[in-house]
Amino acid sequence: MKPLIPTLLLLLLHHIHFSTSQSPSQPPTPSGPTNVTAILEKAGQYTTFIRLMKSTQVADQINTQLNNSQSNGLTLFAPTDNAFSSLPAGTMNSLTDQQKVALIQFHVLPTFMSVAAFQTASNPLRTQAGNANNGQYPLNVTTDGNRAVNVTTGVVNATVSNTVYSDGQLAVYGLDKVLLPLAIFGPASAAPAPAPSGGGKGSKPSSSASGDTSADGSGDASDSGVRDGKGLAMVGVLIWWLVRMI
Ligand SMILES: *[C@@H]1O[C@H](CO)[C@@H](O)[C@H](O)[C@H]1NC(C)=O
Ligand SMILES: *[C@@H]1O[C@H](CO)[C@@H](O)[C@H](O)[C@H]1NC(C)=O
Ligand SMILES: *[C@@H]1O[C@H](CO)[C@@H](O)[C@H](O)[C@H]1NC(C)=O
Ligand SMILES: *[C@@H]1O[C@H](CO)[C@@H](O)[C@H](O)[C@H]1NC(C)=O
Ligand SMILES: *[C@@H]1O[C@H](CO)[C@@H](O)[C@H](O)[C@H]1NC(C)=O
DSSP states (O other): OTTHHHHHHHHHHHHHHHHHHHTTOOOOOOOSSOOHHHHHHHHOSOHHHHHHHHHTTHHHHHHHHHTOTTOOOEEEEEEOHHHHHTSOTTTTTTSOHHHHHHHHHTTEESSOOOHHHHTTOOSSBOBTTBOOSTTSSOBEEEEOSSSOEEEEOSSOEEEEEEEEEEOSSEEEEEESSOOOOHHHHSTTSSSOOOOOOSSOGGGSOOOOOTTOOTTTTHHHHHHHHHHHHHHHHHHHHHHHHHHHHO
């Protein structure tokens, strides 16, 4: 038993080093082709969207398109982690792999669009999910002549909370809601959809006033707090065990 102890100590030290060196590391400024995953990681609070972009391979598609000099650029609507966690329970799990791909592609416009460009855009916009006909994947944008931008799918109304990134080729906008397309969540489809209420106005007070940018990064902080707590508990158990061995 005794020779085990140095090994365990090493493991312990390794764990402590691993958990402390994780959080402060900022990815270096990306050189070379634009990397949409790196941009979202740096912004924080988009971990669910990043995971889905990776698992559906839409992230790879986007990076490949951005690296093509012929492209007209891309626009990405990125729902925050809060947007995903406020979906009804089981919403994402009820989707097939194909529907997940369509859902993520629905958040991508095949051209670069500045905030100003939204003011003159004609609805419905075409997304990378394809067919923008009613009942399929239409996406409407409304602006108020200022910098406020709303996005509606016919199932949800979302508000652009901030510009995460914009370089003339790729624009990334933060969104307070997940864009649920009619094709998957509309009244005619099988998946659970929020009932289209008949114009009940103030029934659901939205907290998203256009001036509110205070939410930046807060979701990310609580996430890593949970992870650190788990790590600490593991270290505690190891120490307790070591003490008993000696
Ligand atoms: C993009 O960035 C992510 C996260 O920083 C990294 O894991 C991935 O390897 C990068 N992809 C490319 C093609 O550089
Ligand atoms: C980007 O495009 C160039 C030229 O087309 C190619 O050589 C390079 O491998 C591409 N890089 C990535 C990360 O796709
Ligand atoms: C966007 O939606 C919010 C409510 O969700 C509303 O108060 C605001 O007027 C809308 N703005 C535009 C430009 O449609
Ligand atoms: C989107 O805009 C089109 C064209 O103005 C309109 O016909 C359609 O009803 C709108 N859909 C939604 C959900 O607002
Ligand atoms: C979205 O906004 C429109 C008015 O702009 C409203 O008629 C509709 O009920 C809203 N839908 C949801 C799901 O809140």
